[in-house]
Amino acid sequence: xxxxxxxxxxxxxxxxxxxxxxxMGQVIGGVLAIMLLLTSYDxxxxxxxxxxxxxxxxxxxEESQKTAELDGLLARRSQSDELxxxxxxxxxxxxxxxxxxxxxxxxxxGNLVGFSEYxxxxxxxxxxxxxxxxxxxxxxxxQVKLLGQVVDSSLVVRFVSxxxxxxxxxxxxxxxxxxxxxxxxxxxxxxxxxxxxE
Numbered sequence: 001x002x003x004x005x006x007x008x009x010x011x012x013x014x015x016x017x018x019x020x021x022x023x024m025g026q027v028i029g030g031v032l033a034i035m036l037l038l039t040s041y042d043x044x045x046x047x048x049x050x051x052x053x054x055x056x057x058x059x060x061x062e063e064s065q066k067t068a069e070l071d072g073l074l075a076r077r078s079q080s081d082e083l084x085x086x087x088x089x090x091x092x093x094x095x096x097x098x099x100x101x102x103x104x105x106x107x108x109x110g111n112l113v114g115f116s117e118y119x120x121x122x123x124x125x126x127x128x129x130x131x132x133x134x135x136x137x138x139x140x141x142x143q144v145k146l147l148g149q150v151v152d153s154s155l156v157v158r159f160v161s162x163x164x165x166x167x168x169x170x171x172x173x174x175x176x177x178x179x180x181x182x183x184x185x186x187x188x189x190x191x192x193x194x195x196x197x198e
Contacts, residue, residue, distance in 0.1 A: 115137050115141060115168075117166075117167055117168035118137060118141065118144075118168045118169075118170050119135075120166075120167070120168070121163055121166030121167060121168045121170050121171065122135065122146075122163070122170075124162065124166065125159050125162030125163045125165075125166065126159065126162075127155050127158060127159060127162070129150060129151035129152060129155055130148065130150050130151075130155045130156075130159055131148050131149050131150075132146055132147070132148040133147050133148050133149065134146070134147035134148070141168075141169055141170070142173075143194075143195060144170060144173055144175075144193075144194070144195050145192070145193070145194040145195075146175075146192070146193040146194070147190075147191070147192050148190075148191060149188040149189065149190055149191070150179075150188065150189050150191055151187065151188060151189070152189070153179045153189050153191070156177055156179060156191050156193070157177075159193075160175055160177070160193065173195040174195055175193040175194065175195050176193070176194055176195065177191065177192070177193055178191065178192040178193075178194075179191045
């Protein structure tokens with residue numbers, strides 16, 4: 001009696017070991033590759049964080065220095081109540097002075113400079129044979145009265161003409177002239193030049 005054995009049946013097949021050397025090498029290589037990637041990523045993140053930390057430390061140091069300077073300034077300002085009070089008074093005076101200056105710049109108060117330019121023009125306009133005995137300047141320079149003597153009445157006209165070439169506001173004033181002579185033998189002519197504000 002003959003019996004056939006089917007060697008292809010699962011019972012007769014040689015069982016293969018699922019864990020082979022090649023498979024183990026592939027698994028270990030994959031794990032190493034993943035570990036290498038994670039380590040590289042971790043190194044990159046740490047490098048970036050260290051750079052940001054260094055920059056933040058520099059910024060913190062600068063801000064700390066500014067804070068220390070401000071603290072010192074505030075400490076010096078608050079050391080003396082007298083100094084603080086004087087500073088407040090000076091600021092109040094400065095504000096008041098600015099208000100007065102602004103008011104004066106918008107208000108015409110007449111001659112604020114003085115009359116030195118008037119006297120310069122009077123001196124430059126004088127002629128030989130012409131003398132002034134009285135000079136009256138009123139209303140901030142808008143009214144001028146001049147009294148004096150001349151050897152010739154034409155000198156008064158020339159004097160007024162010379163005043164028109166001056167630098168002071170006297171050049172724009174209109175003078176009325178009064179020349180008198182009491183006797184024919186009198187050597188000098190008394191005169192009066194006067195003007196009034198228009």
